[in-house]
Amino acid sequence: MLLIVTAVILLAGPALLALAGVFAADKDANVAARTRWSWRTVVVSTLLYTLAFNLTFFVQEVFLVVPKALTPGLAPTLFHNNHSWTGENPLASLFQGTGALATALVGLACLVALRAGRPRAGAWRLFVVWMAYCGLLMALPQVVIGALSTGSDVGMAMEYFGLSPQTKTVMAWIALVAIAVVSLALLRPVLELADEPADVATRCARTRFVLQTVALPMLLGTALVIPFRIPREALEVVLLPLIVGVPGALWMLAGAWRVRDVRANGVAMRAFVTPLLAAIVLLLVFQLVLRPGVAFY
Template sequence: MLGSAIAAMAGGVLVVGPALLALAGALRSRGAARSAAALPWNWRLSLNSALLYTLAFNLTFFIQELFLVLPKALTPGLRPTLFHNNHAWQGEHPLAALFQGGGAVATAIVACFCAWRLRHARGGTHLRLFLIWMAYCGWLMALPQVAIGALSAGSDLGMAMGYLQWSPATRLVAAALALAAIPVAALSLLGPLLALADAPERIAGPGARTRFVFLCATLPALLGTLLTLPFRVPREWIEVALLPAWVALFGLVWIQAGAWRVADAQARGDAVPPASTLRLALAVAALLAVFQLLLRPGVAFY
């Protein structure tokens, strides 16, 4: 009963809702002016967005695992170790199960902070785009875990829910609220995303906004998901790919489907310096080196 209800809600949130929103946008865009199509696209922005997404995803994952480890490191009898794609611990303590909820809480808090900071950001395109991706990854890494935890007692949040002795009804309500929050969180980032446009013509109509979001966010996030895989190997491929896939897809379907609706966005983007791509690529390479050379062997917190 619980599994069927959550599966139905997930299908509505992740498939039916975005499909209906995209259909409404397609109908609205018929016959609209296509002035943005005449503007040459700056592919450097797409590549930089992909690199920033890669940084944001892996930093968010590191924050999640770090805050799964730190509470255990401060608990007598527990000896945790942080890895590049997981964490583990030795010893036993009743609070260990509760602490499994710390990672999702931490990423959600970081996401909320980045979203708040984004509202007050006065920096250029790259800073705002990085804050967008940090907020996105934080929310989309945390919220689906609530629904998963309601179904699986062995998952991180499932263990925390078990410690708190949540009833099936409580788990169902938590899953429903988390799933409902996914489109709210994703769509809240559309305004800041569209504001990255460097010319009003790029976001002047429903079709133009849909195109801009695809080239600035959707396509880069998919590419960034592929770039994330080397950070997570070696491990079973389902573990390597599953988390990056759900983080990218669960929110992107709403962002892409709803791009046409934000008619009041104002273009406030700036030029993308040619050297910025190299700097971002070096930052991604440096973070990959930290993951594979330092974290992969394991960092003991005891």
């Protein structure tokens, strides 16, 4: 049943929302708008997504390791997209949930900042959008996975609290709905990044803008994420980034037509060199410093 509900909310839900947009009354019929395609925006957004995803995953691993390092009997080792530990303590299972909690809090803080209009600069604002996206959409699917697998990180934390199968299922349903809510909540901050009002004046223009600013960069960024990750199972290296990235992008593409009265900020995203250099530096740190592991004991 949970798998069926997951498919309905993450796949059928966006499809029905997009279909509703096709048949909705065309209130934009008399709006003259020119739609533009900016490959610079695609590239900059791709680099920023790559940075946001890897930083968010690193935050998750740090907050999986630090509580264990402070717990008697546990000796953890930190990698950039993994961790391990030796020793035993009943609290170890509980602390398997602190990573998802940390990323959710980071994502929530970024979402609140966006709704408050901060920051205003185009590239910085897009980076905060991606941090909110990755933080929340990396944490929420783990609740669903935890309800299905007691061996997953959040699943072990659920077992520590002794949650019943019914409680886990309800939590998973709430997390699935939250994925849709978060994705739709990020639409206006994304559309406000447009250079010109005409770029988001019509339903088609708004969908096109989300495609070039969110959906395509997410797919390209997911491919760029792979070199940052240490060799592990294909499930961890490839499938997990897709689970984080795809559902939100589908909901945002499907719902872009609904957002009206968007104020384009008129700030072009020309910051290409800085995110590129930041991504290269982060890759070097991950592979040269963190890949061998940092022991916390």
